[in-house]
Amino acid sequence: MIRETVHVPLGDRSYDVIIGEGLIANAASELRPLLPRPRVAVLTDENVAHAHLDALQSGLGDIQMTALSLPVGEATKSWPALEKSVEWLLAEKLERRDVMIALGGGVIGDLGGFAAAIVRRGIRFVQIPTSLLAQVDSSVGGKTAINSGHGKNLVGAFHQPALVLADIGVLDTLAPRDFLAGYGEVVKYGLLGDAEFFAWLETNGPALATGDRALRTHAIKRSVEMKADIVARDETEQGDRALLNLGHTFCHALEAATGYSDRLLHGEGVAIGCALAFELSARLGLCSQEEPSRVRAHLKAMGMKTDLADIPGDLPDADRLIDLMGQDKKVIDGKLRFILARGIGEAFVTDDVPRETLHGVLQDALSSIGR
Ligand code: GLY
Numbered sequence: 001m002i003r004e005t006v007h008v009p010l011g012d013r014s015y016d017v018i019i020g021e022g023l024i025a026n027a028a029s030e031l032r033p034l035l036p037r038p039r040v041a042v043l044t045d046e047n048v049a050h051a052h053l054d055a056l057q058s059g060l061g062d063i064q065m066t067a068l069s070l071p072v073g074e075a076t077k078s079w080p081a082l083e084k085s086v087e088w089l090l091a092e093k094l095e096r097r098d099v100m101i102a103l104g105g106g107v108i109g110d111l112g113g114f115a116a117a118i119v120r121r122g123i124r125f126v127q128i129p130t131s132l133l134a135q136v137d138s139s140v141g142g143k144t145a146i147n148s149g150h151g152k153n154l155v156g157a158f159h160q161p162a163l164v165l166a167d168i169g170v171l172d173t174l175a176p177r178d179f180l181a182g183y184g185e186v187v188k189y190g191l192l193g194d195a196e197f198f199a200w201l202e203t204n205g206p207a208l209a210t211g212d213r214a215l216r217t218h219a220i221k222r223s224v225e226m227k228a229d230i231v232a233r234d235e236t237e238q239g240d241r242a243l244l245n246l247g248h249t250f251c252h253a254l255e256a257a258t259g260y261s262d263r264l265l266h267g268e269g270v271a272i273g274c275a276l277a278f279e280l281s282a283r284l285g286l287c288s289q290e291e292p293s294r295v296r297a298h299l300k301a302m303g304m305k306t307d308l309a310d311i312p313g314d315l316p317d318a319d320r321l322i323d324l325m326g327q328d329k330k331v332i333d334g335k336l337r338f339i340l341a342r343g344i345g346e347a348f349v350t351d352d353v354p355r356e357t358l359h360g361v362l363q364d365a366l367s368s369i370g371r
Helices: 027-034 046-060 079-091 106-121 132-138 168-173 176-193 195-209 213-233 240-245 248-257 266-283 290-301 318-325 355-367
Strands: 003-008 015-020 039-045 064-070 099-104 124-129 143-148 151-158 163-167 338-341 347-350
Touching: 003 213, 015 213, 027 046, 027 099, 027 124, 027 163, 039 046, 039 079, 039 106, 046 064, 046 099, 046 168, 064 079, 079 106, 079 143, 099 106, 106 124, 106 132, 106 143, 106 151, 124 132, 132 168, 132 176, 132 213, 132 266, 151 248, 163 168, 168 213, 176 195, 176 213, 176 240, 176 266, 176 290, 176 338, 176 347, 195 213, 195 290, 213 240, 240 338, 240 347, 248 266, 248 318, 248 338, 266 290, 266 338, 266 355, 318 355
Parallel strands: 015 163, 039 064, 039 099, 099 124, 124 163
Antiparallel strands: 003 015, 143 151, 338 347
16 A cells, blocks of 8 residues: 655644555544544535545544535635534534544635634644645645635635645546646646656656556655645745745636636646746746746646636736736735746746736737637
8 A cells, every 4th residue: 555654844733744545444543643532523525525424434433523514616715614614613512632624625624724723722633635736735734714805815824734644545536627737736846846856747747647646646745745845944934935836826816817716726727827937937037938838838738727728718908917916915015926937946936027027928828819
């Protein structure tokens, strides 16, 4: 059975991310060391409950399980769903040392983590991420949040999980579109800090997408190692952690422009955003034009959304997209912060991007598709 462990070293908030097969089936042995009493509360969504809750219950053996299933989708990262989750945890009489499990993708992980952060001023929680995106990104690092009418992830807290169990078997149940959206975050790691990993993805991405478990494990482990390293250096995003937002300033504007709907999944927006960030870097003379071309070629070879043209329906003009970027949490003193690159694997953070150059990149991307 495949089993790899990545440690996230954060002093008394350190924890392991275990990546491998059979982790849900053996949940009792993974979790028992954390439990003061044989009881867990599982927050999940209706699809994930249908696919995996019975397996988790049987994996928990004699550990008593109570569960709350919420509606599927981004709309669940909301004040009403937070209230429902918190009131449920209180009604279930979870104590501070008890463990809540967030079983699901990024929505459940972010919402559940935030509920865990505020119930009794913080209870422990375990992430069991069921999407590739959640396994490589959102379940690790302790960012928790809900969305506000003002934008995505604007209400939240840093609250680290006590353990992350990334069971790669669950990836077999994902729709290809969801798998590839998560792969957008995997590509991001290569692009931001590991050119060799990006080259490995160029070679192995197609086989990984069709189901090779050893390749999937390697890609997830390398992604989590990179995230753990960055989070250990900068847990609360005072500096380097912003590198993890490569592609996200563009992505958040595109998600807002498409109403956070299934016209554009988050990971798809990240992939398009990474391509645009490299295009912007090339326009600013930071890297050669071959670098954005190579990024786009890999995304296209994987059958992923790559360009604005791949987003169905209308998009607003370049000025409106820049306005939407202004809602991003990365804005400091009214200045947009971007993650740009001097080449593949060499990203850095800057707020020094002339508006005309940004406008030009967006305008060209829009006019190439006749908008
Ligand atoms: N997803 C970006 C971060 O965790 O910082």
